[in-house]
Amino acid sequence: MILAVYKPKGPSSNRVLTEIKKITGIKKIGHAGTLDPLAEGILVIGLGRESTKKLNVEVKKEKEYIAEIKLGVESETDDEEGEKIIHQVNKEPDIRIIKKIIKKFIGEIEQIPPFYSAIKINGQEAYKRIRRGEKIIMKPRKIIIKDIKILKYKWPILKIKVVTGPGAYIRSLARDIGNQLKVSGYLFSLIRTRVGEYKIDRAIKINEINNIIKK
Secondary structure, eight states, X not given: OEEEEEEOSSSOHHHHHHHHHXXXXXXXXXXXXXXXXXXXXXXXXEESHHHHHTHHHHTTSXXXXXXXXXXXXXXXXXXXXXXXXXXXXXXOOOHHHHHHHHHTTSEEEEEOOOSSSSOEETTEEHHHHHHTTOOOOOOOEEEEEEEEEEEEEETTEEEEEEEEOTTOOHHHHHHHHHHHTTSOEEEEEEEEEEETTEEGXXXXXXXXXXXXXXX
């Protein structure tokens, strides 16, 4: 069985899997695409060995996000968790400039993932190496941003809706938009609203899973 589960802000994706294992008693469980602890929204879950095998198809599907970017501030982790550096901004970018910059990110682009990410470098997650004080080189990767729409802008918060292909980091997108605007920026909040055909309005809560399984 494959389910779209709502992950709240706070727990990691793996913590959610652990909770579901306790609730259902099913040992083999996986997910199709991590959500950072500070993000919320859809987590596509496979219950049982046969379902987890199908997750490699789900992870490649189109994803949709609602993101808030805080401009004028740089974050070590590219999100709310990291240590911040406030930049002096003499002129706030107007909406016309923002629209022009955002167009540059639509299509196939090269993106450098966040240093604090689960991407493995020589067999170990990048964030673990950084926390040990190691210096790492994060190589750019080709990803696809299918669409970006501005939902609201009131300095310093830019709210956008983003549709991506697999492998895109919204944290990196927030950072890069801020850099292109020459004011810096980081991902202030994130909601994943869709993965393929799974939509957030139909996602179930973790404590509802047993009821779904019994039907």
